[in-house]
Amino acid sequence: MPLIEEDTTQSHFIECTVNKIKSVFETISTDIGESADHEVVSTIRDQFSPGKMLRTQLGFALFQEKNTEFNSMISTCAATELIHSATLFHDDVIDCANLRRGQPSLWREIGAAGAVLLGDLFFSSSIQMLIEGGELNKVSSFVNKVREVCAKEVVHELVYHGREIDSESCIRIARGKTGPLFAFVSEACGGKDTKKSSALAEVGYRLGTAYQLADDLMDVVGEEDVIGKTLGTDMKRRKFTLAQGKDFSEAFILKQINELCISSLELLWEWPEYLPKLELYIVKELLPFLKLDLNN
Secondary structure, X not given: OHHHHHHHHHHHHHHHXXXXXXXXXXXXXXXXXXXXXXXXXXXXXXXXXOXXXXXXXXXXXHOOOOOOOHHHHHHHHHHHHHHHHHHHHHHHHHHOOXXXXXXXXXXXXXXXHHHHHHHHHHHXXXXXXXXXXXXXXXXXXXXXXXXXXXXXXXXXXXXXXOOOXXXXXXXXXXXXXXXXXXXXXXXXXXXXXXXXXXXXXHHHHHHHHHXXXXXXXXXXXXXXXXXXXXXOHHHHOOOOOHHHOOOOOHHXXXXXXXXXXXXXXXXXXOOHHHHHHHHHHHHHHHOHHHOOOOOO
């Protein structure tokens, strides 16, 4: 019985987030105008279909109504998913990736310029969502974390391009590229308690880093028809990751991921009420395909 209730609650949380995201599409449709090609509008609508929604799933795992109001949390998750989608639109153009979420990448459907511009519209829409929802206290943190993602992508592209780098630098890049959006969602779950919010933010950073390391590994050893996106782009574009290092075995990478996941749980020992759902999230949602044993 408890599992059924939990699934229903989770489904409701995700449904509310998806509906919030879809409301943005209505605004964008208005911006595009009635004279727009209906096929283009339909293609854009398909891109609003959610992927794994890992950041939203993390928000659900850490959400407690005593700390954060429900609608505020939904806006936080929706804004983060919009930014994540925008980065995917841009990444696929940069990488010339043809496949995303098991279907043609947006730029393959509407052109590179259209995909970049739509990503820009997602960026601005996400900030507008937080402002209109009265989330002014979150906007500064949100903008800073989005900037952190962009800055680390620039460093990876312009500073480290074509260079083999050490493991610490690889992990730093992974943290900066993916950790901030996870951190924004988890930080919001701490409400006005700055100590708790800070610990939760670091939880998000570590889990985001773990996921990016796993994603980099799948880019090397995964299969496109299973993963659902174009693989091998990092190596093709000479963007070095931990998974490409001759001295870094798959076992070494899995160990790094495992340690990041375990340490994220250890950060919350002072607040044990978070631990059961967070561990379930890690095992069930974040890294199921790696089958990591967190007890080792």
